[in-house]
Amino acid sequence: MTQPAPLRTTPLNAIHRRMGAKMVDFGGWDMPVSYSGVIDEHSTVRQRVGLFDVSHMGEIEIRGPEAVRLVDYVSTNDASKLRIGQAHYSGLLYEHGGFVDDILVHKIADDHFFLCVNASNQDKDFEHIAAHNKFDCTVENAGPHYAQIAVQGPRAIDTLQKLTPVALAPIKYYWFADGTVSGVPARIARTGYTGEDGFEIYVAPGVHAQNEAPRIWDELLAAGEEFGIKPAGLGARNTLRLEAAMALYGHEIHASITPWEANLGWIVKLDKGDFVGRDALIKQKEQGITRKLIGFEMQGRGIGRDGYEVYVEGSNAGWVTSGGPAPTLNKNIGLCYLPVNQCEIGRVIHVMVRGQPVEAITVPSPFYKRAK
Amino acid sequence: MNMYPDNFRYTKEHEWVKVEGDTGTVGITDHAQKELGDIVYVDLPKPGATAEKGKVVGSVESVKAVSDIYSPVSGEVTAANDLLATAPEKLNQDPHGEAWLFKLKLSSPDEMKELMSAADYAAYAGAE
Numbered sequence: 001m002t003q004p005a006p007l008r009t010t011p012l013n014a015i016h017r018r019m020g021a022k023m024v025d026f027g028g029w030d031m032p033v034s035y036s037g038v039i040d041e042h043s044t045v046r047q048r049v050g051l052f053d054v055s056h057m058g059e060i061e062i063r064g065p066e067a068v069r070l071v072d073y074v075s076t077n078d079a080s081k082l083r084i085g086q087a088h089y090s091g092l093l094y095e096h097g098g099f100v101d102d103i104l105v106h107k108i109a110d111d112h113f114f115l116c117v118n119a120s121n122q123d124k125d126f127e128h129i130a131a132h133n134k135f136d137c138t139v140e141n142a143g144p145h146y147a148q149i150a151v152q153g154p155r156a157i158d159t160l161q162k163l164t165p166v167a168l169a170p171i172k173y174y175w176f177a178d179g180t181v182s183g184v185p186a187r188i189a190r191t192g193y194t195g196e197d198g199f200e201i202y203v204a205p206g207v208h209a210q211n212e213a214p215r216i217w218d219e220l221l222a223a224g225e226e227f228g229i230k231p232a233g234l235g236a237r238n239t240l241r242l243e244a245a246m247a248l249y250g251h252e253i254h255a256s257i258t259p260w261e262a263n264l265g266w267i268v269k270l271d272k273g274d275f276v277g278r279d280a281l282i283k284q285k286e287q288g289i290t291r292k293l294i295g296f297e298m299q300g301r302g303i304g305r306d307g308y309e310v311y312v313e314g315s316n317a318g319w320v321t322s323g324g325p326a327p328t329l330n331k332n333i334g335l336c337y338l339p340v341n342q343c344e345i346g347r348v349i350h351v352m353v354r355g356q357p358v359e360a361i362t363v364p365s366p367f368y369k370r371a372k
Numbered sequence: 373m374n375m376y377p378d379n380f381r382y383t384k385e386h387e388w389v390k391v392e393g394d395t396g397t398v399g400i401t402d403h404a405q406k407e408l409g410d411i412v413y414v415d416l417p418k419p420g421a422t423a424e425k426g427k428v429v430g431s432v433e434s435v436k437a438v439s440d441i442y443s444p445v446s447g448e449v450t451a452a453n454d455l456l457a458t459a460p461e462k463l464n465q466d467p468h469g470e471a472w473l474f475k476l477k478l479s480s481p482d483e484m485k486e487l488m489s490a491a492d493y494a495a496y497a498g499a500e
Contacts, residue, residue, distance in 0.1 A: 022409070033409075037409055037410050038409055038410050038434075038436060039410045039435060040410075235409065235435060235436050238436075239435060301457075302413070302415075303412070303413050303433055303438075305438060324435060324436075325412045325413075325435055327435070332412075332413075354415075354431065354438075
């Protein structure tokens with residue numbers, strides 16, 4: 001009998017267990033789903049500051065004189081427009097226009113780009129990028145070398161500033177700076193997956209990540225104590241990103257979904273030159289899409305969950321990609337795919353909840369936007 | 373000190389049942405509510421419905437997931453706890469008391485013998 005592969009762990013695994021987190025198998029990783037409770041962690045991030053271990057995320061380094069050409073060839077956004085120290089959201093597509101993954105691209109130097117990719121996709125992404133590398137540059141699958149900690153919430157800046165000489169206030173949204181956190185070399189990016197202000201800290205590869213990430217975690221918790229910091233797990237990460245209507249690979253986007261359908265046309269730059277998937281996207285744009293992602297709010301009693309069928313005027317018309325309670329809004333919300341001619345805002349739809357149609361209404365997303 | 377009341381009987385699916393006369397009161401255990409996390413929605417059988425031992429009669433939803441409720445014993449449902457429609461979070465606070473799920477009139481009282489005692493359940497839940 002074959003044994004299941006052991007779960008992969010992050011450098012912070014022992015800390016999660018010591019702190020009494022509820023752990024789950026998340027795509028092969030042993031990760032904390034919650035500590036004090038999803039709703040408590042969710043509102044802590046909205047109102048104060050939360051700390052997430054996101055070391056399972058993958059990192060891919062592209063280095064060499066033609067690094068930008070490779071990045072632009074495999075991704076939808078225009079990497080040539082990035083300045084050094086700037087990042088953007090982008091998509092990796094197959095030739096047919098469906099998603100390999102959604103990624104963050106950071107420009108470290110003219111000849112060095114740093115990609116943050118989804119944990120369970122990192123090997124697939126690496127192989128996809130390497131297979132298209134006809135340029136003068138190298139691709140490194142660097143995920144195992146990095147630890148990543150997200151500090152998110154209105155008091156994230158106050159918390160992190162206590163541990164770094166890098167001036168955080170001047171770092172704009174989707175920009176980053178290389179410096180130190182708790183004396184350890186780290187990349188500090190003003191990015192996140194919660195809909196709040198905050199930072200994602202990439203602890204430099206090598207011995208630092210394994211040995212120093214736990215100390216950085218503990219020092220962040222201590223630094224944020226006066227602001228009410230709490231550790232948060234993947235449960236809150238999901239409810240937070242859903243309120244902010246940020247896509248999750250495997251749900252809103254996957255190999256059969258194109259950026260046009262997922263409302264992600266803004267990360268597609270057709271005029272930048274050739275890239276993998278461009279021809280298919282041009283063709284689909286000419287023909288027009290048939291389905292589109294749209295938000296909904298449950299009206300009847302019941303919660304629309306991932307995978308539930310959606311009915312419009314009595315017919316099966318689409319499916320829920322993500323759904324659940326929105327703790328900030330005190331509503332049950334979700335995202336679903338519907339035919340383009342049936343997804344205007346304010347339409348009454350029905351989500352099949354365990355065999356029973358429950359009324360919902362289509363609404364604009366994001367469901368939650370922070371006050372600037 | 374066992375936190376599971378001695379006068380209840382327990383299932384492997386983490387429900388409890390308390391019998392008074394021919395009426396059973398059903399709930400989920402403290403272990404179950406802890407595993408589920410923040411409970412946000414409870415779907416209960418309606419009075420008059422027939423519940424069959426081991427069959428799904430409703431569901432409890434936490435922020436993260438849906439979990440089925442299995443009837444620990446067979447019978448006719450006589451009451452559902454309306455409190456949970458407006459305050460599902462009570463299930464996290466008082467699962468063995470105020471936040472019972474439903475009551476039923478037992479059709480096969482002998483089924484109770486197949487359920488676990490408090491001590492056996494505590495060992496079972498602790499070992500999980």
